[in-house]
Amino acid sequence: MKRKVALIGNPNCGKSSIFNILTGLRQRVGNFPGITVDKKIGRFQHDNVTVELIDLPGLYSLFPTASDERLVVNILTNPKHDVYPDYIVYVADSVQLERHLLLATQLLDLGIPMLFVLNMADIAKEAGISINKEKLSQCLGIPVVSVSARDEKQVQALKPWIAGFQTSNATNPVRELNKEQYKLLDAASQFIKFPKQSSPNQGQLQLHHSKWFSGFSENEILEIDNIKTNIAYNHTTAEVEETMERFAIINKWVPSIVQKETNKSFSWIDKIDHWTTHKIIGPIVFFGIMFLVFQALFSWASYPSDWIEQLFGWLGSKVASVIGENWISSLLVDGVIAGISGVMVFVPQIFFLFMILTILEEIGYMSRVVFMFDKILRVFGLNGRSVVALTSGGACAIPAIMSTRTISNWKERLITIMVAPLISCSARIPVYVLLIGFVISSDSKWSIFNAQGLAFMGLYVLSIIASLCSAWVFKKILQSKDPSFLLIELPQYKTPLFKNIALTIKEKVFTFIWEAGKIIFLISIVLWALSYFGPPGKMEAVEQHVKTELIDANFSDEEIEQKVASLKLEQSYAGHLGKFIEPVIEPLGFDWKIGIALITSFAAREVFVGTMSTIYAVGSENEGKIRDPLRNQINPKTGQPVFTPAVALSLIIFYLFAMQCMSTLAITKRETKSWKWPTIQFVYMSTLAYLGSFIVFQLLS
Amino acid sequence: MRGLHKLKIGESGLIVQLLDSNIKKHMLALGLLPNKRITVIRKDLFNDCIIVQLEYLKIALRKIEATKIIVE
Numbered sequence: 098m099k100r101k102v103a104l105i106g107n108p109n110c111g112k113s114s115i116f117n118i119l120t121g122l123r124q125r126v127g128n129f130p131g132i133t134v135d136k137k138i139g140r141f142q143h144d145n146v147t148v149e150l151i152d153l154p155g156l157y158s159l160f161p162t163a164s165d166e167r168l169v170v171n172i173l174t175n176p177k178h179d180v181y182p183d184y185i186v187y188v189a190d191s192v193q194l195e196r197h198l199l200l201a202t203q204l205l206d207l208g209i210p211m212l213f214v215l216n217m218a219d220i221a222k223e224a225g226i227s228i229n230k231e232k233l234s235q236c237l238g239i240p241v242v243s244v245s246a247r248d249e250k251q252v253q254a255l256k257p258w259i260a261g262f263q264t265s266n267a268t269n270p271v272r273e274l275n276k277e278q279y280k281l282l283d284a285a286s287q288f289i290k291f292p293k294q295s296s297p298n299q300g301q302l303q304l305h306h307s308k309w310f311s312g313f314s315e316n317e318i319l320e321i322d323n324i325k326t327n328i329a330y331n332h333t334t335a336e337v338e339e340t341m342e343r344f345a346i347i348n349k350w351v352p353s354i355v356q357k358e359t360n361k362s363f364s365w366i367d368k369i370d371h372w373t374t375h376k377i378i379g380p381i382v383f384f385g386i387m388f389l390v391f392q393a394l395f396s397w398a399s400y401p402s403d404w405i406e407q408l409f410g411w412l413g414s415k416v417a418s419v420i421g422e423n424w425i426s427s428l429l430v431d432g433v434i435a436g437i438s439g440v441m442v443f444v445p446q447i448f449f450l451f452m453i454l455t456i457l458e459e460i461g462y463m464s465r466v467v468f469m470f471d472k473i474l475r476v477f478g479l480n481g482r483s484v485v486a487l488t489s490g491g492a493c494a495i496p497a498i499m500s501t502r503t504i505s506n507w508k509e510r511l512i513t514i515m516v517a518p519l520i521s522c523s524a525r526i527p528v529y530v531l532l533i534g535f536v537i538s539s540d541s542k543w544s545i546f547n548a549q550g551l552a553f554m555g556l557y558v559l560s561i562i563a564s565l566c567s568a569w570v571f572k573k574i575l576q577s578k579d580p581s582f583l584l585i586e587l588p589q590y591k592t593p594l595f596k597n598i599a600l601t602i603k604e605k606v607f608t609f610i611w612e613a614g615k616i617i618f619l620i621s622i623v624l625w626a627l628s629y630f631g632p633p634g635k636m637e638a639v640e641q642h643v644k645t646e647l648i649d650a651n652f653s654d655e656e657i658e659q660k661v662a663s664l665k666l667e668q669s670y671a672g673h674l675g676k677f678i679e680p681v682i683e684p685l686g687f688d689w690k691i692g693i694a695l696i697t698s699f700a701a702r703e704v705f706v707g708t709m710s711t712i713y714a715v716g717s718e719n720e721g722k723i724r725d726p727l728r729n730q731i732n733p734k735t736g737q738p739v740f741t742p743a744v745a746l747s748l749i750i751f752y753l754f755a756m757q758c759m760s761t762l763a764i765t766k767r768e769t770k771s772w773k774w775p776t777i778q779f780v781y782m783s784t785l786a787y788l789g790s791f792i793v794f795q796l797l798s
Numbered sequence: 799m800r801g802l803h804k805l806k807i808g809e810s811g812l813i814v815q816l817l818d819s820n821i822k823k824h825m826l827a828l829g830l831l832p833n834k835r836i837t838v839i840r841k842d843l844f845n846d847c848i849i850v851q852l853e854y855l856k857i858a859l860r861k862i863e864a865t866k867i868i869v870e
Contacts, residue, residue: 376841468849472847583863589854
């Protein structure tokens with residue numbers, strides 16, 4: 098026997114912990130079509146019953162504004178929805194029972210059978226709150242079980258309750274519809290054919306939310322709108338009145354259900370909060386934590402990243418030696434293996450960043466950060482939560498963009514996604530290191546500071562300013578229907594559950610590997626083909642040229658190999674593309690060789706250094722070593738050195754602004770569910786880069 | 799009677815009413831109901847966002863939202 102069960106509750110009720118314990122690894126995350134809400138479904142078996150448990154986003158009432166909350170209402174009010182549950186498991190926080198009863202009574206009146214789980218029984222006890230379960234069960238007319246989600250055994254003991262739940266006949270509604278609501282229901286019933294409904298309340302909610310309820314046709318929506326205008330139906334009043342009526346009922350129940358000992362409170366939590374939300378100390382604590390996060394990212398993640406690169410490098414050389422030198426081995430080594438390596442190399446960073454972010458979120462710290470930074474970020478059209486994405490962008494834009502899920506206002510989230518890649522990430526560092534040497538010599542000082550170090554810091558500051566300014570522009574351009582408001586619960590601090598953290602990290606890493614990986618992999622192969630193949634005849638000409646001229650000129654084998662690679666790249670499609678775009682990039686001070694590097698670094702910025710060393714036939718990817726050969730390059734057109742300070746600075750500015758990271762574009766596509774936003778992101782960042790470089794080069798030369 | 803935003807840190811008041819706004823329903827759903835005692839426990843650097851204590855619950859909200867909550 099199979100049962101479809103929906104897990105529902107307020108945010109912070111501990112629902113996800115229960116879901117994770119019950120289903121463990123037997124869960125998968127899919128998508129609801131058309132919206133950015135994850136569909137988390139897990140299974141467990143008890144006796145002969147298979148329970149398919151769906152973890153729906155947390156919400157406070159059936160009158161929501163955020164899109165993920167609307168999804169929950171859409172599912173629960175539409176019996177034809179494909180995840181419409183057989184029954185509901187409602188999770189409530191014992192400490193906040195009164196408030197959590199609001200949604201519970203709303204759900205009961207939908208006519209869907211329900212099991213009530215009273216969570217955090219242990220914490221309630223500590224706080225001196227005792228709850229009369231029998232009384233609560235009597236008031237609601239449904240069974241009540243109490244657990245502590247932090248105790249795995251207790252949660253496991255829920256299985257027989259959930260699997261063996263007997264859906265009894267519908268109980269009487271807690272609250273009858275009021276006059277205004279009946280008026281709408283009666284008026285509409287004459288014209289509208291309802292999708293199946295299990296209670297008048299469900300039908301009324303379908304009508305009430307007709308603007309976004311999924312079960313009506315266009316015509317019906319118009320018809321309902323007319324009816325609403327005719328009877329002067331006021332949505333806000335209806336919602337407020339219903340909520341007040343429900344609380345009136347709940348207030349009558351509460352004295353007989355909840356007993357509080359006075360004078361007990363969570364004093365240690367208040368002491369921590371005193372510092373973590375302090376006007377001055379609070380932000381310092383946050384930046385301190387973020388500093389440690391960066392240290393962790395750079396130092397911890399660099400080892401596994403290096404191992405992954407070495408592993409794929411070794412694999413590549415093995416494949417090359419087995420197959421020999423031909424286009425198949427090049428496709429496998431420089432296309433396929435390099436592509437997979439390009440995906441996998443980001444995994445350690447994503448892993449560590451999400452480990453830390455998830456721990457902070459689980460502890461309950463993140464909502465404090467939102468409180469502290471909301472005001473200042475709002476000026477730029479962002480949200481308190483954007484601070485997490487912007488700071489993590491300093492490591493890598495990919496986990497930064499993935500972390501914006503927590504921003505519930507779509508416009509603020511979108512702006513955060515759009516500007517996060519402008520923050521200088523770790524992949525830009527090698528490019529900066531290589532180029533900054535052309536602008537400022539390494540021993541020059543400004544007062545007591547190392548001038549290169551200061552310039553480095555300046556680049557980061559510039560990237561932060563650029564992202565905030567871009568955010569401000571997006572704020573002015575984008576229209577939003579969602580009202581921006583901040584009304585968030587600051588949950589009690591609690592020790593994080595290992596299972597929750599592990600499952601979140603697993604989900605994020607796999608999402609990245611599959612969703613972004615597909616696109617990165619594809620583009621890697623395209624880029625490989627562009628730089629391997631050339632117009633017919635040209636590549637053979639290179640071989641010929643080498644055979645006839647270079648062999649005689651007393652070059653070592655290694656030097657010949659470098660020259661061949663360089664000449665081949667020049668004759669490849671990528672090389673032709675580089676020459677093709679030369680007129681466009683000339684005003685920036687770039688020649689076609691830099692053009693090739695710009696094209697290949699679209700795969701990832703750090704490819705720049707490697708391409709430069711190939712095309713100038715340097716044979717070393719060490720930033721310091723290739724600088725001198727580059728310094729000696731002469732532009733044949735002007736007779737001047739290619740790498741003047743003006744060109745180098747122009748190039749730095751280009752890399753600072755440009756969107757040269759297909760992984761980021763892939764993840765933006767994944768998070769916004771459309772190609773529109775990555776396209777805009779690519780265009781606006783490239784424009785910024787072009788204009789920035791143009792101004793810098795024209796001013797300096 | 800005054801708006802919640804007028805309260806200093808540490809001051810508390812009984813909620814008298816919630817003025818009409820697009821987030822009134824959200825405030826109600828969080829338990830900001832008439833006759834509940836509410837205490838301001840924190841303000842941010844800009845005196846904009848505040849944290850209030852409502853029984854066991856802490857809620858962060860903006861000044862503009864606090865003006866919609868009338869206390870005495």
